[in-house]
Amino acid sequence: MRDGLGVGLAVGVSGFAYGAAAVTAGLSAAQACMLSLLAFTGASQFALAGVVGGGGGLVAGTLGAVLLGGRNALYGLRLADVLRVRGVRRVLTAHVVIDETTAVATAQPDRASARTGFFTTGLTLYATWNATTLLGALGAARLGDPERYGLDVLGPAVFLALLWPRLTAGRAEARVAAAAAVIAIAATPLLPSGVPVMLAATATLAGFLPTRRRRAEDPQDPQDPADTPDTGGTGGTRGTEAGGGS
Template sequence: MMLDATRQQALSVSLATGAYGLSFGALSVAAGLDVWQTCALSLLVFSGGSQFAFVGVIGAGGGPWAAAATSTFLGLRNGFYGVGLAPVMRPITGWRRAWAAQVTIDESTAVALAQPADHREARRTGFWWTGVGVFLAWNAITLLGALLGSRIGDPADWGLDAAAAAAFLALVWPRLAHRRAQAVAAGAAVLALALTPVAPPGVPVLAAAAIAILAGWGHPRLEEVPE
């Protein structure tokens, strides 16, 4: 019964998160990437916040190095998630270990650690079902968004020029329920706004990401995972 409930939760999260891939695909094409480059980002990077940051920097006129650095900083949080998940996933070796690393994201971590601490199988089920579910949905819907985005003309006519910020906010909003996260987010936002008039494109976002990482925003705590 518990495993069925866990799978149902994982599928719900997968579909809800995967839907943002439509916005990412369209925004990526609008920023100048082609369909295949957009799909490669989702397949290889597979981290919504990092991907939106990458195309946001490119779309604002930033260079590829600034975009890659910003994306990397935001992606470092997944390494912290791996530390928190290690006791749940052991023992794991070979290709399963590599696959687990690829699908260690916000959602798979949250669903896994939201299960009872004494029910290891439910935690592992939550991790795998959510990680793989989001991966499949995100990549499929990214492709759809990229194909649609290449055919709709000027993205500003459809409001897609603001979609990256809106989708990114929707992705991080559930993680701002605690005062520490709110304080870090506010500090990062103030720094980014202060740097925007004087810094090259991409640098404000990179600085904000650095603040979040240094403050340990991405470090998973059991009491901070939503039930």
């Protein structure tokens, strides 16, 4: 229960930060709120707001934001067996399958408390996130320059906090992160905003570099990422950049 409250408070504050950031980036208050109601997944919302603020390609920005929501599909896969919902309830339940509800549900010792934790957290967060988005969006106009309060660093800090546990999970993660950073930074001066982040998704290939075990097992597999060394992957990406820029 206390976990739930802590999570709720954290989400409330970041909802406020999102609302303020979105309006600062150039979304209207209505657009900021609509995104919270419909998308209800913070990282994607911050990402789209960032692209709008950067005056960049909305198509690529939208794709990037949606791709970022792909992790929720994985949570759904994991939770389906715990929640066991059908019909209309499943349609509604799907909307609150996010980082926080998954974290709470998977931290419970048994299925009953996992379900309780999931739905309590989900309903509370949906209410909190949307209410604080509205407050943040309306408050942003009165704040003045958001950089004065360091609000411009909130977006990256949110992403960093979400990334942290994954980054420390293994070497492949660190390799993917490094490759993604290089691709995104190299592409930023060349391409419309939003596109570099999309391109950086190809850095995922760096996570499939050969491990000794796999190479020994199936050396001839044509799909084996062992055939795509790190440098080759980056080179391939550069090629895509040139094509995308024309």
